[in-house]
Amino acid sequence: MYTTDTTATDIELDLDTALNPGEIDGVYRDSRECAYLALLAGGGALLLSPPTPRPKKG
Amino acid sequence: MDQTHASSPLAGAVHDLATEVVLALRSGDHLATVCGAAGIDEENRTGIAAARVIGADLLLPSVLYGRHPHPGDVAVLDRAVREFPPKPDAPAATAWSHWHMISTLQRMAQPPGTTGTTGTASPGTYEEPDAAWLEQAPWQSFTHQLSVLAPLAVPAAPSAVQRAAAARAVDLARGFVRAVRRRDWLQAAGAGRWLAAIGGEPATLGLERGLDFVELMGGHDPRVTLHVRAARLMAEARAR
Amino acid sequence: MTTTATQGPQGRPENRAPRREAHPGQAPRGHASPGAALAVLPHLLRTALAWTDAHRAEFALPDDVLDPRTQVNATLKPLGELAQLCSTVRAATAPGTPEHEVAGDLVTYAWEQVGAGDLLLELLRTEPFAAYPYEIYAAFAGYGLRHEGFEALARPLTATRAWAHTEQHANRQLGLINSERRVGVLTHTDAGAVLSRTWLGGLSEPWMFEGPSGYALTHTVFHLTDWGRMPDRVPEKTDAYLRTWLPAWADGCLESGQWDLTGELLAVGASLPGPPPLELLDAVWPVLADVQHTTGCVPETGVPVQDTAPDPYPFIDCYHSTLVTAFAAALSLRSLRSLRSLTDGAGSRSGRERHTP
Numbered sequence: 001m002y003t004t005d006t007t008a009t010d011i012e013l014d015l016d017t018a019l020n021p022g023e024i025d026g027v028y029r030d031s032r033e034c035a036y037l038a039l040l041a042g043g044g045a046l047l048l049s050p051p052t053p054r055p056k057k058g
Numbered sequence: 059m060d061q062t063h064a065s066s067p068l069a070g071a072v073h074d075l076a077t078e079v080v081l082a083l084r085s086g087d088h089l090a091t092v093c094g095a096a097g098i099d100e101e102n103r104t105g106i107a108a109a110r111v112i113g114a115d116l117l118l119p120s121v122l123y124g125r126h127p128h129p130g131d132v133a134v135l136d137r138a139v140r141e142f143p144p145k146p147d148a149p150a151a152t153a154w155s156h157w158h159m160i161s162t163l164q165r166m167a168q169p170p171g172t173t174g175t176t177g178t179a180s181p182g183t184y185e186e187p188d189a190a191w192l193e194q195a196p197w198q199s200f201t202h203q204l205s206v207l208a209p210l211a212v213p214a215a216p217s218a219v220q221r222a223a224a225a226r227a228v229d230l231a232r233g234f235v236r237a238v239r240r241r242d243w244l245q246a247a248g249a250g251r252w253l254a255a256i257g258g259e260p261a262t263l264g265l266e267r268g269l270d271f272v273e274l275m276g277g278h279d280p281r282v283t284l285h286v287r288a289a290r291l292m293a294e295a296r297a298r
Numbered sequence: 299m300t301t302t303a304t305q306g307p308q309g310r311p312e313n314r315a316p317r318r319e320a321h322p323g324q325a326p327r328g329h330a331s332p333g334a335a336l337a338v339l340p341h342l343l344r345t346a347l348a349w350t351d352a353h354r355a356e357f358a359l360p361d362d363v364l365d366p367r368t369q370v371n372a373t374l375k376p377l378g379e380l381a382q383l384c385s386t387v388r389a390a391t392a393p394g395t396p397e398h399e400v401a402g403d404l405v406t407y408a409w410e411q412v413g414a415g416d417l418l419l420e421l422l423r424t425e426p427f428a429a430y431p432y433e434i435y436a437a438f439a440g441y442g443l444r445h446e447g448f449e450a451l452a453r454p455l456t457a458t459r460a461w462a463h464t465e466q467h468a469n470r471q472l473g474l475i476n477s478e479r480r481v482g483v484l485t486h487t488d489a490g491a492v493l494s495r496t497w498l499g500g501l502s503e504p505w506m507f508e509g510p511s512g513y514a515l516t517h518t519v520f521h522l523t524d525w526g527r528m529p530d531r532v533p534e535k536t537d538a539y540l541r542t543w544l545p546a547w548a549d550g551c552l553e554s555g556q557w558d559l560t561g562e563l564l565a566v567g568a569s570l571p572g573p574p575p576l577e578l579l580d581a582v583w584p585v586l587a588d589v590q591h592t593t594g595c596v597p598e599t600g601v602p603v604q605d606t607a608p609d610p611y612p613f614i615d616c617y618h619s620t621l622v623t624a625f626a627a628a629l630s631l632r633s634l635r636s637l638r639s640l641t642d643g644a645g646s647r648s649g650r651e652r653h654t655p
Contacts, residue, residue, distance in 0.1 A: 011103060196329050239550040
């Protein structure tokens with residue numbers, strides 16, 4: 001009597017995954033620094049600090 | 059099915075059903091049926107499968123507002139329980155969500171003094187599935203699994219899963235932080251819902267603002283909104 | 299488990315990250331096995347120091363270091379870091395051990411590079427109102443290497459109102475306070491008040507952690523504790539906050555391949571008062587050990603190369619993370635071994651985390 005019987009197997013498969021989903025891939029993105037209105041942008045050395053920001057390849 | 063980006067008919071039906079649960083939670087007054095509003099009845103196999111995915115949250119507005127559920131919703135949930143029982147080799151989370159649907163039907167659909175309108179899907183002897191694996195899981199996968207089982211995070215519904223959650227509130231809080239950093243809003247919402255249900259999270263977590271953030275970032279998925287709204291209602295009830 | 303997209307039913311393709319190359323930080327994380335950190339740390343420390351020693355010439359200052367066009371971030375900064383981190387390694391290791399000796403040699407080498415302080419005095423004369431010459435000098439002064447002429451010129455400058463009102467981030471201001479402590483002058487302000495203005499001191503919502511706040515946090519702890527030497531300076535509520543959230547933050551750093559920040563978080567964990575955060579150290583150190591190249595260097599970020607070539611990464615892309623690894627490893631070993639001697643004695647201390655109220 002079901003109206004969508006043609007896809008019954010698909011539904012069962014979809015259901016199994018929906019009931020037991022894996023984790024999605026993490027998305028990581030850090031804030032950028034914007035020197036807007038900053039004085040002396042890039043002018044001061046940051047001793048003993050995080051690694052020097054450099055343009056990233058690729 | 060009003061959304062265009064669903065990856066499958068089932069995903070679309072889940073989306074629609076979750077949207078209706080959210081609307082009912084928001085209004086606090088759900089005279090219409092959740093399933094009826096989503097265009098789902100007992101004869102619609104995709105819809106019944108979607109009800110199996112949403113699980114006991116189909117009756118969440120009634121559970122949280124303390125009202126009788128609509129018979130149509132009870133019937134669909136009952137149908138989903140019968141139609142999609144866990145296979146013998148099903149993952150534990152699948153067995154648990156099925157168990158919780160039955161236990162919710164038992165609690166909600168048969169108030170004393172009324173006659174059951176549905177063929178009770180609830181064999182009274184239905185045992186709790188195993189939960190030892192949860193106690194042993196590392197906090198990352200513990201949070202992920204608990205988030206999948208977020209429908210079990212409701213008041214006055216004791217289970218071994220809930221006891222495991224209560225015993226590991228700090229791990230769940232770490233999992234919430236991890237999920238937000240990964241931008242996994244659905245997992246974060248589920249973990250946040252558990253924390254709202256059980257309490258005991260470290261005060262520095264800032265759960266309330268965190269849930270606001272998760273809803274705003276991930277609210278395009280109505281399941282995220284569903285969990286966040288459930289969390290807020292439970293947190294408000296706890297605060298009273 | 300971090301990335302099991304194969305089983306994912308998510309109808310939200312916009313949430314999926316582009317497929318990345320797999321690396322050790324993306325492997326599923328099971329339970330930390332007790333003793334896992336101690337099993338890898340001695341080798342990690344020894345090889346990281348060996349790489350640094352073998353590449354000491356790359357830290358050498360160029361002849362034109364005082365030229366205003368010379369990039370301090372590529373010259374004085376790495377040398378100052380070499381001095382600072384190796385002096386901590388030396389302080390955290392036992393006399394007579396190879397690590398102790400190599401670390402001491404490297405500090406001596408850095409001191410020679412600055413002409414036993416003469417070059418720093420020259421630098422201060424060319425840029426008398428800058429804070430960084432003083433901070434570099436303090437890295438040596440904390441080790442007992444002093445220069446009378448430098449201090450004579452710095453003394454009146456650091457007593458000015460302008461010095462006390464240097465405009466900078468709160469965590470960096472803690473660094474200035476720590477430098478003053480090392481040189482032995484009156485600090486220009488109260489460290490506690492400055493701490494409360496930092497991201498860490500404000501006990502920020504932990505779900506807002508990311509790279510920039512992470513580095514602000516680690517440096518707050520480094521300056522507060524004088525690079526791990528004074529764990530007791532960490533206030534109780536800050537200690538509890540860090541013990542609670544470090545595991546969640548480190549997990550994200552591993553998955554996203556932020557090895558340098560991972561190392562700094564481990565150094566923070568090893569700089570806390572009381573017993574070491576065992577679960578954190580045992581869970582994270584083995585991953586960092588997998589990332590370390592056979593030559594001892596550790597890349598700053600990204601997928602580690604499987605190349606057996608002697609120099610798989612450019613110096614500028616791995617020197618900081620390699621130094622940080624050595625520094626964090628030395629502090630972790632100190633912390634774990636002191637716990638062991640405590641438990642051997644009394645058997646009552648536990649590494650379990652306390653929770654925030």
